[in-house]
Amino acid sequence: MNYASGLDTVQSVDWRLLAPVLGPVVAVAAILVLDAIGPERPGFRRLHDVLAVLGLVGAGAGVLLLVADGTTASTLCVPGGGLELPSCSYLVSPLTLTLQGLVIAGALVCLLLAVDGRAAIDRAPHHVLMLVAVTGALSLAGARDLITIVVAFETASLPAIALVALRRDAPGAQGAFTLLLTAVGSLGLLLMGMALLVLSTGSVHLDRIVAALATDPNLPQLSGPVRAVAALGAVLILAGVGFKMSAVPFHLWTPDTYAGAPLPIAAFLSVVSKTAGLAALVVLLPVGLPGLAGVWAPVIGVVAALTVTFGNLVAMRQTVAVRLLAWSTVAQAGWVLLPLSAARPGTPSAVRAATAASVGYLVAYAAASLAAFSVVVIVGRRHPAAEEHSIEAYRGLARREPVASAVLAFALACLAGLPPGIVGLMAKVVVFRPIVGATSWWLAGIAAVNVVFGLVYYVRWGALLFSPASGRALTWRVSVGEGLALGASGAACVALSVWPQAVAGLLPTVLR
């Protein structure tokens, strides 16, 4: 195998390119040291928070520097045998940086929400687990060989399971267990799919897999049966990473786990984990297996259609806020997946456009979802029913908490795709474009119907905010972390609505 030739050479490492991944790692080390020195001192609690935030901010700064550089560069390379170019395990491209930026911003908001919650009573484990999961998600965005991808994927998944269990009650344990079972089962599928890919193409590096499966008639072609093995691998990979995005039929963990997890962790699962899931999917399929798009794109189409429809239909019947959000994230995952079904083999521009639409929708969704979760966290901490509060708790909230209500109303409008949530509307336009371009009318029809399904529950919830309510008008004292999270995510929704180019104009260059 080609890979063997790389083992006897020392890999050169460009630390600058890895800066975004290293930021959280450094913070983890610092927090563990601090915890070892003196976990009992009260002043250390804030120091833990500061270190975790600094780790994420450092990673964000690394991303910004690389964006300012504007170059596409790779590191951790092995030289190719003969005439081949070296193959690299880590690549910094617009795709990498976009996904990393999204992960970092989402993780920051979740961290800010978490610091005042019950789950973060034990600062060190909570922050370490979260930062490690973030590290996994960040490296996943840059990983370009199968081994790095699978390690990064598990680094992103396993700490998230422990985070769910941090609530330390029966529902938390059940949620974590459900997620653990799904993750382990999915890992099996993922590894099987990757094994088939390595078997059929003889390489673990994505660039070599791309070349092996290219449909260019000038290059040597794989034989039909070998191609079929690779195609089976692609489908298994799709099944293996589908759970991370809560795609039907791997979504079943979502409602139980969201309801069992501390609310900020549910937000983390809905944004950071989903981004990691999409990163894995995009890196493996559109980037790694564009030649097999004829196989995986229709499968994604079916999965996306089922996911968006099923998620919406069940969400309509939910009354508990966090369960409604859980099912709504299932539906939204379907929206994220829909454009990928428009990828076609042999047309890199179509694959690129489909991926850009997918990532663009995810950006819009992440902003709106974080804003909605911020308000749910704030309400959950002050409502007698705590994290299991029903959406009836929001009746008349506009009178009591005008700012939080405005943010929630705007976020719901964005999720529903209704003005004034222009970014949600534009995101729907972005999703429809590749589908219509590929003339998949059945998918376009299903998507159009689902626009309406979604409205039912988002509007119902939004209307409650403005319904007249009886009872005392209490003003809440919102903590700094909550306030920052609420303000930042709300501002992001508004900013993206004014400037939807940020959602519509992603990944303008070659997809790598």
Place this chain on the structure above:
Amino acid sequence: MSGIADAIENVTGAWILPIMVGLPLIVAVVLVIARRLSDDVATLVAASTATVTFVLAILASIAAGPYRDGEMVLELDRSWVPALGVGFHFGMDGVSAPLVLLTGLLGVLVCVHSVRVRPASGRARLLVACYLAVVGGALATFTVMDAVLFFIAFELVLVPMWFAIAFWGDDTQPDAPGRPGGEVARRDAANRFILFTAIGSALMLVGLLYVALQTGTTDLGKLADLAGEGLSHDVQVIAACFIVVGLSVKAPAFGVHTWLPPAHTIAPTGGSVLLAGVLLKMGTYGLVRVAVPILPDGFRTVAPFLALFAVLGIVWAGLACFVERDLKRLIALSSVAHMGFVLLGIASMTPQGLQGALFANIAHGLITGLLFLTVGSLKDRHHTADLALIGAGLRDRVPRLGWLLAFGAVAGLGLPGLAGFWGELLAIVGTWQSTGASSSLGTAGRPFAVVAVVGTVIAAVYLLRVLRLVWHGAAADAPQRVVPDATRHEVMVAAPLVVATVALGLLPWLLLDLTGPAVRVLLIVSGGNQ
């Protein structure tokens, strides 16, 4: 006149249209935020905002004159989302100007109306904010010249109108036996409204995107100049199917109209006026602005089906009006019939038909606006709109309201000399002429025209039935004899609509001269049958 136009152009440039659209939207947001504002002040603020908006609309239509060439004027084009090719493109021509004026006028009337006539459930501040947002969204729909922006503007009115229906709608319906409150009925009506229209606009979006991807532009002006060039027949038919079906929901055409009767009936008076007068026009305007010029071949293929559903709507709604007991619902149903004439005129793809459609659009807005205002006043006084419970003798009991109702009904049945006459006449003439191999309706044109004529007769019968039941008769037979007549305020609100109905009835060329050149341009570029 040209002096004024130049002066306006010099002061505002082409920004007058975005300002006109933005002003009511911004004030609506301010009214929602300003929680300390009393309802008295809020309604006055809304009324003055609507008035300023209307003045801007008048100034814009003057500046856009004289509409001789049918060209787009007052254009403003700024890039917004370059990745999608979407621009802030505003413009106005003879097709949009009358609708902009109608929207501006109805906006003033509903806001002024709420200065004195307050909703029973209170919170008039938020209600007028909803009205202003609807007006802003409708003005945006009539002035944007970009397909994606058009879609956004189309959606803009959904949320405020949903709130108007769900929160301030009819509270007389029973929620459960013996438990009035109307919450269930209001929610049902509001949800039906938003769900139907949203799926309509989603389908329209699919069609628009298909056209945009095939031609590489979302600019409605450029697309109209292309007039289907470079789009194969199949592409045009597919796109036209999506767009026409999507817009028919809003118009509404028969079959997808079922959201309309509950929404119009349950909505508060101002909401009904805006729904009938403004929102329905967005659907027909979209057909004239998007489907006819951009997809001439495709629309020609789809037109017979559209015309079929239009005449079905005319006849079915007319027959339903025969037996309808609720006066407000009856007027809502008659809207389906009236909009059927508009759809029929558009489907004919003849200059007469299109002119008639645009004329009937405006006439329907004026007349139905008047009827909803009057019936709203009657309903407020009788706490019901049931014809039997309102009872006979309105002419004697409440002469002013009675005469307003009679005037509206007579105008609605298309009496010559009033606005309702010309639009439907021209639509029928256009349909009659749309016959032969090269026409859009072919052999079906003349039968459709005949059925439409029957529809006008039905309209006369059901409106005369209404007058016989409640206008005529002895006041002594009425169950509620003593109700106050229209206040001076209510008469003042209704008066502009009466004046405009008479003016357009006697001087139809005021409007026909405006739309004529634009219609010719639309049909010439689309190669329609002359």
